[in-house]
Amino acid sequence: MAKSIYQIQVALVGSKPKIWRRVLIPSDMPLSDVHKVIQTAMGWANSHLHQFVKGKKYYAPVVEDDDSWDDTDSIDYKDILVSDLLKAVKDKMEYEYDFGDGWEHTVELEAILPVDESAVYPFCVDGKMNCPVEDSGGVGGYQHMLAVLKDTAHEEYAEYMEWLGGDLDPTYFEKDEINEMFRMTDYGCLDMSF
Numbered sequence: 001m002a003k004s005i006y007q008i009q010v011a012l013v014g015s016k017p018k019i020w021r022r023v024l025i026p027s028d029m030p031l032s033d034v035h036k037v038i039q040t041a042m043g044w045a046n047s048h049l050h051q052f053v054k055g056k057k058y059y060a061p062v063v064e065d066d067d068s069w070d071d072t073d074s075i076d077y078k079d080i081l082v083s084d085l086l087k088a089v090k091d092k093m094e095y096e097y098d099f100g101d102g103w104e105h106t107v108e109l110e111a112i113l114p115v116d117e118s119a120v121y122p123f124c125v126d127g128k129m130n131c132p133v134e135d136s137g138g139v140g141g142y143q144h145m146l147a148v149l150k151d152t153a154h155e156e157y158a159e160y161m162e163w164l165g166g167d168l169d170p171t172y173f174e175k176d177e178i179n180e181m182f183r184m185t186d187y188g189c190l191d192m193s194f
Helices: 031-042 067-071 138-149 157-164 175-182
Strands: 005-012 020-026 050-054 057-060 074-076 092-097 103-113 123-128
Touching: 005 031, 020 031, 031 050, 031 092, 031 103, 031 175, 123 175, 138 157
Parallel strands: 057 074
Antiparallel strands: 005 020, 005 103, 020 123, 050 057, 050 092, 092 103
């Protein structure tokens, strides 16, 4: 049983308006599970590589059958707890997802709370804005896509609508859906596709 609960805010760097989630997690949660929580809370599909960064150290999962792992400076995060990196209120670390698109997130420890025995963790408390679409080209590509979708006469409008399979509401956020997913296997995080 965790000694305390961490209230963290996960915010997508460079997004305007700000895309963020506030989540309660056990202080003894392994980084591998924090990754799953972030994927579900933000709305990502877990289809790309990721890492946590604190100071000048990189924490990532070992990618099986990848000889290049030995050539990295990354630390295998399987035995690293979130409390090993975030120790006091206002401590921060980075979470990077999809190195091609470069989705960078700030993870800030906002509060250290007592464990509520009646609560189920993780728990999404609040947030704003919909998650960007996977493979949309980072923050800049996503902003471009949103601008195109506002102009039905734009030459790329039909292509984006076909790619999306319909409309996209960039303001959509529903914490109850996230909390339902958190009750699923792997906190609702999809299996890695590679």
